[in-house]
Amino acid sequence: MSHRFFIPAQNIRGAKAILVEEQAHQIGRVLRLLPGEQLFLIANGVEYQAEITACGANRVECRLLGSRLPERDPELTVTVIQCLPKGDKMDLIIQKATELGAARIWPALSQRTVKRPAGERAAKQQRRWERIAVEAAEQCGRLRWPEIAEPCPLPELLADSPGPGVVAWEGEGDASLKDHLQALRETPSLTVLVGPEGGLTEQEVVMAQASGLQPVSLGPRILRAETAVIALLTAIMYELGDMGGLPR
Numbered sequence: 001m002s003h004r005f006f007i008p009a010q011n012i013r014g015a016k017a018i019l020v021e022e023q024a025h026q027i028g029r030v031l032r033l034l035p036g037e038q039l040f041l042i043a044n045g046v047e048y049q050a051e052i053t054a055c056g057a058n059r060v061e062c063r064l065l066g067s068r069l070p071e072r073d074p075e076l077t078v079t080v081i082q083c084l085p086k087g088d089k090m091d092l093i094i095q096k097a098t099e100l101g102a103a104r105i106w107p108a109l110s111q112r113t114v115k116r117p118a119g120e121r122a123a124k125q126q127r128r129w130e131r132i133a134v135e136a137a138e139q140c141g142r143l144r145w146p147e148i149a150e151p152c153p154l155p156e157l158l159a160d161s162p163g164p165g166v167v168a169w170e171g172e173g174d175a176s177l178k179d180h181l182q183a184l185r186e187t188p189s190l191t192v193l194v195g196p197e198g199g200l201t202e203q204e205v206v207m208a209q210a211s212g213l214q215p216v217s218l219g220p221r222i223l224r225a226e227t228a229v230i231a232l233l234t235a236i237m238y239e240l241g242d243m244g245g246l247p248r
Contacts, residue, residue, distance in 0.1 A: 003031060003039040004047075004138040006145070012064070017041050017050055019060040028055045038065070045069070045143045072141050074241035077103045077189040078233065079165075081157050083110040083196040085225045092226050094129050098136035098146055100233040101241060105133070107151040112198035116151050126150060154204060158193075158211040165191030167208040168228050169215040170199060177216040177232070181239040190236065194229045 005027075011018045019027060019041075027033050035055055041048045041062065046069060050062035080102045082093055090107060097105055107129075109116060117125055129148045137145035149157075164187055166180060184190060193200075193208050200208070205215055218231055237243040 003027075003033070004042060004141065005039065006042045006134055006138060009043045012041075012043055012048070015064045017048065017062045017064055019062070020058060024056065024058050024060045027052070027060050028057065042138075042143055047143060070141075070143070072143060073103070074101045074237060075188070076101075076236070076241045077162070078236060078241075079104040079106060079162055079189070079191045080229060080233070081106045081108050081154070081161065081191060081193045082225070082229055083108045083154065083194065083200070084113040084116060084151060085196050086114050089226045090129065091132055093229050094132050094146075094148065095136045096226075096230050097233060098133045098142070099140045100230070101142075101237055102146050102233060104147045104149070106149045106157050108154040108157050108193075109151055110154045110196060110204055111201050113196045122150075155207060158207055158213075161191040161193075161211055161213070163187055163189035163191055163212070165193065165213045166216045166232070167193040167200070167205060167213040168195070168218050168223075168232055169205050170217070170222055171202070171205070171215070175214060175216045177218060177235055178239065180214050180216055181236060185240060187240075190240070192229070192232050192236065194225060194232065197225055 005019060005023055007017060007019060033052055035052050038049060038051050041050050046067050048067045049065045051065055052060060053063050054061040080097050082105065084090060084107050094105055116122065133145040133148050164184060191213060193213055218228055223231060
């Protein structure tokens with residue numbers, strides 16, 4: 001397995017790179033990598049192949065062996081508006097949405113979302129989400145991680161949503177996701193909206209429609225919020241992205 005780490009551009013000095021603190025601990029104490037072993041470092045969208053030359057408790061030094069610019073993000077820019085689910089389900093959603101190529105993840109406060117933490121608890125939650133996105137991007141080989149916005153009221157996010165898109169709604173029995181995606185084959189950006197456990201209200205669906213999002217059905221079964229967003233992104237990346245669908 002090839003280990004990857006995002007590092008600040010200033011940590012690359014000529015043919016040398018330095019990793020400190022948590023990353024140094026991860027390399028030396030958790031992964032137990034040794035001098036002579038190789039890994040990949042990512043800075044400013046460039047992937048560097050590197051060899052460890054020195055490994056300490058709080059500092060790891062590497063020699064850069066080469067660089068490349070692989071493009072592992074889809075051409076389609078997908079923004080995920082996810083109404084906050086209960087518990088830590090948002091952690092899973094951020095991880096999988098990152099792996100599936102989402103460019104932006106916007107947590108939303110809708111009429112049926114649970115109360116969000118405030119103050120330091122909210123800041124801690126935001127930092128955890130960022131860390132999850134970074135680690136997921138490192139694991140799947142992306143050269144950038146998605147933007148993770150702070151939770152905002154759904155109407156505000158819909159007003160800023162880029163491009164056309166879809167809203168997963170269990171009340172929609174006629175509109176096929178596949179048919180609607182085929183109609184969007186030429187769009188460069190797409191927004192998807194998924195409600196919380198209790199679903200979206202009809203008023204919120206009407207609001208989403210006014211913002212250019214088409215209500216679609218995800219089939220005859222009711223999906224959990226975290227399942228719905230994974231299923232929706234997979235279908236989108238197959239039909240319009242880089243997961244083996246028809247050429248755009």
